[in-house]
Amino acid sequence: MTLEELLALPPTVNVTTAARALGIGVHKAYSLIKTGSFPVQTLSLGSTVRVPTAALWRLLGVTPPAQ
Numbered sequence: 001m002t003l004e005e006l007l008a009l010p011p012t013v014n015v016t017t018a019a020r021a022l023g024i025g026v027h028k029a030y031s032l033i034k035t036g037s038f039p040v041q042t043l044s045l046g047s048t049v050r051v052p053t054a055a056l057w058r059l060l061g062v063t064p065p066a067q
Contacts, residue, residue, distance in 0.1 A: 001020055006021060006056070006057065006060065007064060007065070009021075009053045009056075010053065011052065011054075012043065012050040012052050013050065013051050014050065015029050015030060015033065015042075015049050015051065016029075018040070018051035021060065022039070022056070022059075022060075030049075033049060038051075040056055040058075040059050041055050
């Protein structure tokens with residue numbers, strides 16, 4: 001995922017998008033979430049899991065441009 005793509009992400013993303021940003025597979029991402037080892041905070045909303053984009057940015061060292 002490019003820097004431009006990372007900066008264009010909405011406030012939360014699905015696990016597939018988060019895995020892509022981290023360079024890991026979706027199955028590995030879900031496995032890490034299940035064991036509590038995913039490298040960033042996740043939000044469980046019923047059967048849906050979302051990942052805050054800001055947490056991904058921090059982990060990846062991405063600073064959004066000042067507006």
